[in-house]
Amino acid sequence: QVQLVESGGGLVQAGGSLRLSCAASGRTFSTYAMGWFRQAPGKEREFVAAISWSGGSTGYADSVKGRVTISRDYGKNTVYLRMNNLPPEDTAVYYCAAGSRPYYTREYDYWGQGTQVTVSS
Numbered sequence: 001q002v003q004l005v006e007s008g009g010g011l012v013q014a015g016g017s018l019r020l021s022c023a024a025s026g027r028t029f030s031t032y033a034m035g036w037f038r039q040a041p042g043k044e045r046e047f048v049a050a051i052s053w054s055g056g057s058t059g060y061a062d063s064v065k066g067r068v069t070i071s072r073d074y075g076k077n078t079v080y081l082r083m084n085n086l087p088p089e090d091t092a093v094y095y096c097a098a099g100s101r102p103y104y105t106r107e108y109d110y111w112g113q114g115t116q117v118t119v120s121s
Contacts, residue, residue: 002026002110004096009115014088016119020081022096022112032110033103034072034079038092038117045095049081050103059104064090088121 008020020036035050049070050059058070069082079096094115097108 002028002032002098004098004110004112006094006096006112006115009094009117011118011120012086014086014119014121016086017082017084018086018117020083020094020096020115020117022079022081024077024079024098026077029077029098030074032098032100033108034070035097035099035103035106035108036070036079036081037095037097038090039095039114040089040092043092047106048094050106051079052103057103083117086117086119088119090117091119092117 003025005023012018031053033053036048037045038048039045047061051070051072055072067085072079094117096112098110099108101107
């Protein structure tokens, strides 16, 4: 069992930056692929970014590529999502996820509660 707790969301002006964090419990963090998803009001949840269990491979949605970086810190059992040059359409609840399948499958077993990101125009 893995528990995930997101933090770092908030209100930011368009063009600004945020770094989201996801702290994972348990000793199996290093064996899980990690991902970030988001869900805007009235829309389905969508993939944002993912990182392999080794940290050596990453993947991004086309809508965020070049503006977003996913990374992980094994010593802190934490995965990060750095977002730059935020547009208003990035407003959503952002969720962290963990899973034992390869990161590119975008299929995860555990989910956090989410953190709200609001980008004002």
